[in-house]
Amino acid sequence: MGIVVQKFGGSSVADVERMRRCSRWVMRAVDAGHRVVVVVSAMGKATDRLVELAEEAWSGPGTMAFERGEGGEVRVKPGSGPPRREVDMLLSTGEQVSIAAMSIVLEAQGQPAISFTGRQIGMTTDASHTRARIESIDAGAIRKQLDAGRVVVVAGFQGVTPEGEITTLGRGGSDTTAVALAAALGAEACEIYTDVDGVYTADPRIVPNARRIDWISYEAMLEMAALGAKVMHPRAVQFGARYGVPILVLHSQQEGPGTLISERIEGMEKIEVAGVAIKADLGRVTLTGLPNKPGVAAAIFAMLADHQILVDDIIQTVVPNGEGGSAVTVSFTVEHSDLADLPPVMDKVLEAVGGGKSTIDVGFSKVSAVGVGIRSHAAVAAVMFRALADAGINIANITTSEIKVCTIVEKADGERALRAIHDAFGLGGG
Ligand code: ASP
Numbered sequence: 001m002g003i004v005v006q007k008f009g010g011s012s013v014a015d016v017e018r019m020r021r022c023s024r025w026v027m028r029a030v031d032a033g034h035r036v037v038v039v040v041s042a043m044g045k046a047t048d049r050l051v052e053l054a055e056e057a058w059s060g061p062g063t064m065a066f067e068r069g070e071g072g073e074v075r076v077k078p079g080s081g082p083p084r085r086e087v088d089m090l091l092s093t094g095e096q097v098s099i100a101a102m103s104i105v106l107e108a109q110g111q112p113a114i115s116f117t118g119r120q121i122g123m124t125t126d127a128s129h130t131r132a133r134i135e136s137i138d139a140g141a142i143r144k145q146l147d148a149g150r151v152v153v154v155a156g157f158q159g160v161t162p163e164g165e166i167t168t169l170g171r172g173g174s175d176t177t178a179v180a181l182a183a184a185l186g187a188e189a190c191e192i193y194t195d196v197d198g199v200y201t202a203d204p205r206i207v208p209n210a211r212r213i214d215w216i217s218y219e220a221m222l223e224m225a226a227l228g229a230k231v232m233h234p235r236a237v238q239f240g241a242r243y244g245v246p247i248l249v250l251h252s253q254q255e256g257p258g259t260l261i262s263e264r265i266e267g268m269e270k271i272e273v274a275g276v277a278i279k280a281d282l283g284r285v286t287l288t289g290l291p292n293k294p295g296v297a298a299a300i301f302a303m304l305a306d307h308q309i310l311v312d313d314i315i316q317t318v319v320p321n322g323e324g325g326s327a328v329t330v331s332f333t334v335e336h337s338d339l340a341d342l343p344p345v346m347d348k349v350l351e352a353v354g355g356g357k358s359t360i361d362v363g364f365s366k367v368s369a370v371g372v373g374i375r376s377h378a379a380v381a382a383v384m385f386r387a388l389a390d391a392g393i394n395i396a397n398i399t400t401s402e403i404k405v406c407t408i409v410e411k412a413d414g415e416r417a418l419r420a421i422h423d424a425f426g427l428g429g430g
């Protein structure tokens with residue numbers, strides 16, 4: 001039997017009682033003949049408290065600004081707050097506590113176990129503190145312990161640079177540790193134990209009849225995560241996809257089939273809407289009267305990238321300018337958190353492209369249907385637009401990709417739109 005990696009999140013190891021319950025899954029896999037690697041997060045809200053400590057030591061609450069990385073992870077914004085090397089030194093201590101406690105819990109039940117920090121298993125990352133990326137893992141140290149019959153308990157979220165500096169992978173990064181380890185060890189599967197029993201067709205707090213999904217492809221899961229579904233850290237799913245590691249999301253405190261995230265099953269032609277997702281608080285920037293010539297879009301988006309503004313849903317249209325020629329309109333969405341930085345950047349953009357006007361509207365939500373083979377089936381879009389029309393909801397923008405159809409609607413209509421689409425695809429249970 002092969003290796004299984006089991007990851008337990010902060011709420012699943014919040015106290016010793018819960019750790020004992022988690023240890024049942026470890027013992028069961030061991031009894032079934034697997035070699036088991038356990039990855040744990042810091043206990044409960046320990047990391048939050050360490051963040052608060054760093055802020056307090058620096059100057060006061062709220063001084064450590066967070067941002068969302070391209071992988072969707074939450075990380076400390078560079079240039080703000082306390083020195084990020086020290087933040088990593090501090091935050092990494094949370095997991096050092098939980099690995100030792102978890103190993104003791106296992107030993108107390110007669111299961112030989114050994115805990116390792118990121119450094120001890122050669123979890124090597126780049127030097128971007130608070131947002132580091134994994135570069136390599138020394139699987140040898142872990143294998144040696146597994147061969148000796150021990151369960152290896154590894155600290156999630158932390159790594160070490162080639163120079164020996166402690167790093168962290170961004171908030172929620174233990175998922176990534178687990179999947180990366182599973183890849184490095186050639187594990188059969190990576191089981192993510194959490195406080196929900198799987199991935200849902202929609203956020204159950206917004207859509208009460210949402211159902212657990214049995215299986216979802218990596219791609220669809222990534223889309224769901226990018227659109228706001230928070231079950232798994234997106235970077236972890238990317239790792240899973242890249243190395244073909246099947247990921248099973250399970251409830252840590254109760255028995256259940258969970259949700260399998262894996263490669264698309266060959267020959268699966270059936271189109272399937274896996275779920276619907278919503279992302280609120282989007283602003284829309286519209287640039288009108290731009291010159292219709294090569295290089296304009298390139299100039300706009302290069303400048304936005306330079307200012308680290310994440311843009312989404314870009315639409316360009318060419319319209320007659322009333323003088324026999326034509327002009328270009330470009331619109332795109334940005335998150336509200338980026339809006340404050342926008343006006344000066346847009347002024348620079350218009351100056352660089354030689355004319356035009358920019359307007360910024362706020363208060364939109366993106367509501368999307370995600371699944372396999374969606375784009376090739378016009379019916380999916382038709383069902384979705386009909387559902388919105390019947391609910392009297394106006395669509396401000398539409399974009400599609402291989403695996404999703406997204407609509408931008410007024411924020412006030414967002415949750416109602418989500419429920420309408422969920423129902424229209426018959427995703428609800430019962
Ligand atoms: N303990 C870290 C955090 O809370 C990492 C994790 O939970 O995955 O962000």
Ligand code: MG
Nearest residue numbers: 010041042047
């Ligand atoms: Mg956590």
